[in-house]
Amino acid sequence: MTVPLASGRDADVYALDAHRVLRRYRAGGDVRPEAEVMRYLHRLGYPVPEVWRAEGSELELTRLSGPTLAEALRAGEVDVRTGADVLADLHRRLHALPARLARDPADRVLHLDLHPQNILLTDDAPVVIDWRNSAEGPPELDTTTTALILAEAATDADAxxxxxARELLTHFLGEVKTVGLLDEAVALRARTGPHGPARLARAAALVARVGRR
Ligand SMILES: Nc1ncnc2c1ncn2[C@@H]1O[C@H](COP(=O)(O)OP(=O)(O)O)[C@@H](O)[C@H]1O
Ligand SMILES: [Mg+2]
Structure with a gap:
């Protein structure tokens, strides 16, 4: 018996029992690369759910309990400054670790989708989920991509x-202090995100504007 827990943009998540979840991509796809990154990071003590099984489009993970950072911010359980600190700290700690594959000594493991919906606030600590876009490269690409994702939300007039999101962006950039590789981040979001060129251009302009201050 499995109990549906959540449906994100790409995956459905089911509770298998009190301790494990099954995460399955609706459109298929191979979870092995992200499972390897998660296992690597778990060994190094970075907060990711433990991987119990990875096969085809299915991942079996330790079940975490707690709201996402996005839910906690929305409910006013976490203030914007603290939320931005959590985001910046998770980037800093990830980028302090050695890369797994890259030869360039400056490269690091990157998440590339590290926004408040992919952080679960457990009783112990914040945990980072959803490693599908993970790659290795310059840390700035990760922080700038997060800034761009926040700006995408901030430039939605109806949201x-x-x-x-705008406030979170301001505090996040106050922490990371740089918005390098913005064109690369825009190209990445054009491939992996939901928005077209016009919206991405507005979001990028906002990142550049806030980052300059
Ligand atoms: N290990 C887990 N334990 C408990 N809930 C989880 C876990 N992983 C994911 N979830 C739930 O599923 C949702 C979507 O997961 P996510 O990995 O971000 O998939 P998507 O690619 O669809 O965004 C999360 O917001 C969370 O509510
Ligand atoms: Mg997600």
Whole structure:
């Protein structure tokens, strides 16, 4: 028996029992690369769910309990400054670890989708999920991609959370202090995100504007 827990943009997540979840890609795809990154990071003590099985489009993971950072911000359980600190700290700790594959000594493991919906606030600590876009490269690409994702939300005129996303962006950039590789981040989001060129251009302009201050 499996109990549906959540459906994200790409995956359905089911509770297998009190301790494990099954995460399955609706459109198929091979989970092995992301499972390898998660196992590697888990061994190094980075907060990711433990992988119990990875086969085809299915991942079996330790079941975590707690709201996403996005839910906690929306509910006012976490203030914007703390939320930005959590985001920046998870980037800093990830980028302090050695890369697994890359030869360039400056390269690191990158998440490339590290936004408040992919952080679960467990009783112990924040844990990072959803490693599908993970790659290795310059850390700045990761922080700039997160800034761009926040700016995408901030430039949605209809979204009730646009103002919150804008504030989060300001505090996040106050922490990371750089928005290098913005063109590369835009190209990445054009491939992996939901928005077209016009929206991405507006979001990038906002990142550049806030980053300059
Ligand atoms: N290990 C886990 N334990 C508990 N819930 C999880 C776990 N992994 C994912 N979830 C739930 O499923 C949702 C979507 O997961 P995610 O990996 O981000 O998939 P998507 O690619 O669809 O965004 C999360 O927001 C969370 O509610
Ligand atoms: Mg997700």
């Amino acid at each position: 009730p959370l646009a103002a919150l």
